[in-house]
Amino acid sequence: MAEKDTNKEKIRLLDLIGETILEHLLSGFCEKFNSRMQIFYRDSNDNLKNIKVNHKQAERLRSNICKTFRDGCKTCQDKCEDSNFKAAERLFNSENPKKEHYRCESLGLINMIAPIKVRNEVIGAIIFGQEILENEVTSILEKICKDYPESKPKFELAFQEEQEKHNNNDKSTICSSSDIDDLLKELQDFADMISDICEKVKKLEDEKKQRGLEGTYPFPAGT
Numbered sequence: 001m002a003e004k005d006t007n008k009e010k011i012r013l014l015d016l017i018g019e020t021i022l023e024h025l026l027s028g029f030c031e032k033f034n035s036r037m038q039i040f041y042r043d044s045n046d047n048l049k050n051i052k053v054n055h056k057q058a059e060r061l062r063s064n065i066c067k068t069f070r071d072g073c074k075t076c077q078d079k080c081e082d083s084n085f086k087a088a089e090r091l092f093n094s095e096n097p098k099k100e101h102y103r104c105e106s107l108g109l110i111n112m113i114a115p116i117k118v119r120n121e122v123i124g125a126i127i128f129g130q131e132i133l134e135n136e137v138t139s140i141l142e143k144i145c146k147d148y149p150e151s152k153p154k155f156e157l158a159f160q161e162e163q164e165k166h167n168n169n170d171k172s173t174i175c176s177s178s179d180i181d182d183l184l185k186e187l188q189d190f191a192d193m194i195s196d197i198c199e200k201v202k203k204l205e206d207e208k209k210q211r212g213l214e215g216t217y218p219f220p221a222g223t
Contacts, residue, residue: 013041013116013124016198016205019051027053029190030128033183034171036061037128039116040088048089063130063173064158069107069144072151079106087113088125097122099188101180104129108140109173112184114191118198126191131183132174137163 013022022039030037036058039051052058059067070077083105091097091113099114111129115122132140141159145152165172175183 011118011121011123011202012044013039013198014043016118016123016201017194022051022194023053025190025194026051027057030057030061033128033186034061035063035128035130035173037126038084040085040092040125040127041123042092048085048092050085050088064161065107065109065132065144065155065173066130068151068154068158069148072148076106080104084111084127087111087127091115091125092122094122099184099191101129101184107144110180112180112187114184114188116191116194116198118195118202123198124191124194126187126194128187130173131180132162133180134166134174134176137174 026037026039030053036053041049041051043049053061062070066080070080086105087102097115097117099112101110101112103109104111109129110131110133111127112131113125113127116124116126137159141155144155148155162172162174166174
């Protein structure tokens with residue numbers, strides 16, 4: 001394995017685009033995907049952090065299946081967060097970072113992740129999910145009820161509601177494998193849009209440095 005270049009410039013997401021702008025973009029795409037989404041990035045101390053939509057929007061978009069789980073115990077919400085942070089950490093550390101889907105550790109639902117890159121370096125990741133493959137509805141429900149028997153009636157009701165929405169062609173967390181592929185492509189398109197903005201800002205930043213100029217970038221951090 002090749003050694004990492006310790007002298008290589010660290011490119012950070014929030015140095016190129018402000019957190020407020022990312023929050024607005026995230027909010028809009030949450031509505032498009034009908035699901036909660038998060039953006040992960042590394043701060044100046046190399047710690048992994050995340051950006052979320054506001055609580056009201058997050059609760060409205062969260063599926064009743066996830067609500068039932070998160071409301072079921074004091075540590076359930078932390079388990080969900082830990083699962084997403086682990087996925088983001090894997091992507092940042094991967095030698096071949098790319099979009100993919102994975103199972104949330106607590107319920108086995110499908111989440112998706114896509115990298116935000118600048119000059120082929122991962123500077124961020126976008127995660128969304130709570131999806132259920134249509135041929136796995138019964139097996140996932142059975143496993144969840146076995147793992148969390150105290151909430152079995154609530155989970156059964158939540159799954160029934162999702163199945164009814166799916167049968168009526170309404171927006172539902174139940175989908176096909178081809179739907180997952182389409183969602184992954186759309187998620188990567190969103191990540192690529194942010195990458196393109198950051199690439200342009202980074203190019204302007206480098207040009208200013210070469211000319212010895214100073215000033216704010218088009219999308220300064222904190223705007």
